[in-house]
Amino acid sequence: DIQMTQSPSTLSASVGDRVTLTCRASQSISDWLAWYQQKPGKAPKLLIYKASTLESGVPSRFSGSGSGTEFTLTIRSLQPDDFATYYCQHYTFGQGTKLEIK
C-alpha cells in the first residue's frame, strides 16, 4: 500500500508570504497526485490534479510540481482566504498541513 506523508503538519505564515507544502509518496506514483484545500465545516475543494494541473476557477497563485515520490504545493502571495488545511491524495490522503496565520 502506498503511504502519503505531508510536511510540515502546521505552517505559520503571514499575508503576502510565499509558502511551500510538501507531500511524499512511499513509492513512485508518477504524477498521479491531487491537492485539496479544506476549511472548517466544509467539504474539501480540489485545487490541483495530475501534480500540476490547476482546477478550473482556482487562483493562479496556487501551483503544484513534482513527480515520482516528491511533490510540492506552492502558494505565491498568501491571501487571508488561503489559511486552511491542505491535503494531498493518491488514493489515500496525506495527514494534512494546517496553514495558520502568524
Add this chain to the structure above:
Amino acid sequence: QVQLQESGPGLVKPSETLSLTCTVSGDSISGHFWSWIRQPPGEGLEWLGYIYYGGTTNYNPSLKSRVTILLDTSMNEFSLRLTSVTAADTAVYYCARSDNSWYVGGNWGQGILVTVSS
C-alpha cells in the same frame, strides 16, 4: 452542474451496519468514479473506496473487509455499507465524483455526520 447529496441515519449502534446513500443530480452516474471519504471529528481525511460505473470497486485496505460500495443506476445513486461499526467509525462521511481512479475529484457532497453510540 452535478450535485451530490449524502443521506442516511445520523446515529448507528455499535456492532451494527452503517448504510449511507449518495444521490447524484445534474449528471448520469454512468462513466465516472464514485467515491466515499470520511473525516473523524478534528482529524484528517480517510479515503474509503470507489466504484466505477461498470461495477469495479477498490477499497482502502485498512477497511476492506468491512466496506461495500454499490451502484444503483436506475436511481442514479450509489451507497456505502460499513459493517461492525465502533465508536472509531464516528465521522463526517462524504461522497464524491471523479474521472479517474486515483483521486476523488472536485465534486463533493456536503457531508453527513454519523455517530456510533449506543
